[in-house]
Every structure is written in structure tokens, then in C-alpha cells.
Amino acid sequence: MKTERVEFVRRQRRLVIALAMAGTAAVAMGTAPAAHAQAKVKVAAVYTVPVEQQWVSRIHKALNEAKARGEIDYVFSESVSNADYERVLRQYAEQGSALILGESFAVESAARKVAKDYPKTAFLMGSSGKPQAPNFSVFDNYIQEPSYLTGMIAGGMTKTNHIGMVGGYAIPEVNRLMHAFMEGAREVNPKVKFTVSFIGSWFDPPKAKEAAFAMIDKGADILYAERFGVSDAARERNKLAIGNVINTQPQYPNTVVASALWNMEPTVAAALAKVKAGQFKNEDYGQYSLMKYKGAELAPLGTFEGKVPADLVAKVKAKEKAILDGKFAVKVVETEPKSTP
Template sequence: MFNITKTALVAGALLLPHAALAEVKIAMILTGPITDADWNSVGYNGLKAAEDALGATIAYSENVTDADAERILRDYASQGYDVIFAHSFSFGDAALNVAEDFPETVFMAATAQELTENVGTYSNPDYQGAYLAGMLAAGTSKTGTVGWVGGMPAPNMLANLNAYAAGAQEQNPDVNVLHTFIGSWFDPAKTKEAAIAQTEQGADVLSAQGVGVIDAAISENVWALGAMTDQNHLGPNVVLTSVLWDLGPLVTAVAKAVEDGTWTSQEWTYGIPEGAIKLADFHGLDSNIPADVLATVNAKFDAIAAGDFIVPLDTTQH
């Protein structure tokens, strides 16, 4: 389960009154495989970016269940890792429990709702990109119905869904937005089944918030919008673009702050204005999107980047 490699350190910034370190050791636990081209790949790629930038020692564990999270976090803390990323909303309680016993270790819990002196959090502001994806979906759809399939109704997923719906409605006030939570963070078969069910209800553009949606888009010959990484390679003829999340700058900055002894507990968030959220290449498929829709989406991206438009952060469940 454990994978460990060695390396050196970089820049970042922030603040906890711990002594500076000669070398920082970073660990991360993930809910699924690092090859999922989705949430877990983003986490792993961020960890590797920090390794490359800082020359740090890194370690990671894949396919960690909620039941095992506390034990594995405790193992890493016992091994002397200086900063440990719990890369799932569902790992928050485990991080808080372990942090009590390891006050000199920094824990970063994804989208955590509670912070302590040595537990910080980082958000996934991909809802900013989801707004653009919703505009693209509604503007491309021929049926007026678009779909969205995700794992569980955690705050970051609800933010993504609500922003997707809001963007779709800006583009087409009459659009019908279908959504499904499958009740699991990683179940490709169930995700594909839910996505196919949405196509049977008329959805001809799908937001792929879980592994399996793109397979459904291929089998049903509808468009898909990827998430987290450039997922066009999973469906070269159906994935119009993807909302990218580059976690490398954030992981690097957190680790550098821990190394420098300048870390403090807070929420870290890097979105469109910071260059961490963007749209992937269209790989030639933009010819299937009306030119006026593309122009409107590009203008909205620029407005978000400049701070002239703030995507609503809505985590309510409807």
C-alpha cells in the first residue's frame, strides 16, 4: 500500500510557529488509484510536483477507505512525515483524531469543515470551472437537457453541481439539468449506469464528475466534459474539453511553508485567478460548439480571472 520516493525542496509561503526543517517529508492518502485521471491523479500529480520542486521525500497510499484512513495517517505521522495530506472530504475526522496525538505534524484535510492548530484545509475551487462547463454544455446541447454525475454530496461536489447548473442556466434559461450522486467516491460501473440513465432522459452533454461517465458518453454517442485532468484520451471523439485542477502549486507552497516553519492553520484555495483551474484543449472538437457560445465562455473565463465576475459558491443540496 505504501509507495515512497526520495527528492529536494521549493517556494511557497504562509505561517505555524514550528522550527524550520532541513528537509520536509510529505505524505498523502487517496481514496482511489493514482491512475484514475481524476481526483486521485490530481492529488498524486500535486505531490509529485512538490517532490520535483523541493527535492522532498514523499509517500502516498492509494485506495484508502474511510475505515482505514486514521490508521494510515497515524502510520505516516509515526514515521516522521512533516505534512500529511488527507485527500478526501471524508478523511477530515480521521485527520483531526490523529492530529491530537501528533501536535508537531501538519495535517492538510481536503475541504475540511473544522481546523485546529496543526490541521489546515485546502479547497477544490473547480466550481469556477464548472460554471464554464455548464455554459458549454447548455450551449452545445441539441436537446436542451444536460447531465451531471458525481460521487457523494460533499460540499465541494455540491458547489460543482450548483455552479454547473448556474452556468447552464445563464447560457439557456430553459435548460434541464439532471444530476445524480451515486453514493461512492469510486465505482465506475455504477457511475456509467447513472450516466446512461440520464441519456435515456434526453441528456446529450454530460459532466464527468466520476470515472465511468465518459464510458457512458462513448456508448451512447453523446458529449462529455471531463474533470480534474485532460480526459480527452479516455474518449477522443466525445470529450469536448475538461476542467483542469493543478494542485502542484498549492502542495508545494504548503510543504515549503512547513519546511520554513512559517505554516499556520487556514484554508488554502487556488482557483482560476491563480492559474490552478482552467479549461483543457478542445482537441479539435470545438467545431461542434457554436462560435458565439465559445466567445461567451472565453469572455466569462477572462472575467473570473480578472475578478470581475465571482462564481457563486453554493453548497446547498436541492
């Protein structure tokens, strides 16, 4: 009996060793059990406007790219009313989303309230406010650098020295882009004047178009299209336009000269890395929208290559290099821009 017991113990030891060796080999060959593979991060987004709206489209694009890479499971809700925003946020938090994104500019208190109730969920929100401990981080499209460059192009291209500017709301996020654009235009053309208007909406192309028509009637020959609808007016009246956030030149090849682009990918990558490492906390992710992080850029001239004067292109490229080299800083001015008297 003793001999049989000893032999049984030996067989058990050999089996354990064999299983351990098999597991090691599987890991070495990249065939470890699926349970050990890193799980996808559950991400949700809540948008108050349609995903085709330019600002939100950049967040949506970055998250879809992360989804295509297999990094995240991504779900979203668009055109959510302000009154329903809190409910939708809570729904995604209850469903186990590890990271929730959105734009909370008009629903700031609701978003922050939900974040407090779900401290283990990471919230990354477009916001004018500061981060909130322990889990509410903020971001924004700090694209004032390429906005300054597009202003230089507009200032050098206008023939009437009159530029029209149509914005959504006069909030800091919009104001600083307009001011940067205006300063860029003044650098190359001190005589330029501006007509500024806000339509009181984030997505009302017909209203933006009408505001642009009024500016053209006053003599503006280049329009700053902070909102959709402006470039339509410019095209119909055979004027030029400057794009914002996205590149719409493919849709307006003879109208949109240049655009200041926002790339949300660096911001999303930084947030996902923190979530995966269990290190997400209340931070300001605004820096990831700067040109040095590739969060912003000047769109290629494309169809206007050769149509923009060579000396103007040289000035713009020199200024772009100065920004990237840290030798020139675009001033951030967040007060409401005014029309030239």
C-alpha cells in the same frame, strides 16, 4: 622553550585562518559541505481511493512533480479503508513525516484526532471543515469558476436542451461544482433542463455508467461526468460529455468537449514553503484552487476546436476574462442540486 611555544601558537593561528578561508571559498564556489545543503522535506499522503481516481490523481501529480524537482521525499498509501485510516496516518507521523496530506471527508474525526497527537507534524487535508489549531490545515478543489464555463459550453451545445449530471456524493464540494455548471448552462440557454443523480461512491465506474445510460434514455444528449464511467456511457451512445477535475479528452477525443481542471501545484507549493520556513499552522488553502492562482482552468477545446460555435466560444472567453479580472464572481451554492421538475 618560550620561543618554541610562541612559534607553535603562530602556526595554529595560521592553520585556523587557512581553514576559514578555504571554507569561505567553498561556499563562494558552490561547493560547501553537503551537510549545509537544504534537506528534502519528508512528505506522506494517505488516500482512501486509488491514485488514478481523478480527485486524488491531482494531489498525487503535484507531489510527484515536487519529488522530481528534488524538493521532497514522497511516500503514499492508496485505497486505505476508513477503518484503517487513523492507523496509517499515525504510522507516517511516527516515521517522521514533516507534512502529511490526504482526503479526510469521510474520516474527519480520525484525521483531526491524529493531528492533535502530533502537533509538530503539518497536516494538510481535503476537508469540509475548518482548520484546527495548531497544525491542521484544509484545502479543497474550488474549481467552480471553470465549471461555470463548461456549463456555458454544454448549454450552447445541447440539441435536446436536456443535460444529465452524475455525481459521487451530494456533499458541498460536489454540489458547488454542479450548481456552477448549471448556472453557466442557463446563462446561454434558459430552456435547458437537468437530470441529477448521485451514485453513493467516489470510485464505481460501472455504477456511474449505468446512471448515465438511464439519463440518455430520458433524452439527455450531454452528460456532466463528475465521476469516472459517465464518459464511457456517452461514448457508447454517441453523446457528448463534460469532464471534471482532469482532462480526459485524450481518452475520449470524440466525446469530451471540455473539462474544468484542478491544479494542486499552487496549494502544494504554498504548504511546502510554510513547512520549510517553520511557519506552517492551521489555515485554509482553498484559495489556491482559484483561477487567479492558476489552481483551476478551463481545458483547451482540443479535438473540439472548430466544432464549438464561434459565438459560443467568444462568450466563454469573455466570461473567463471577467472572472480573471475580478469583474464576475461565480456564486458558491453548496445545497444538493435537484433535477429539473
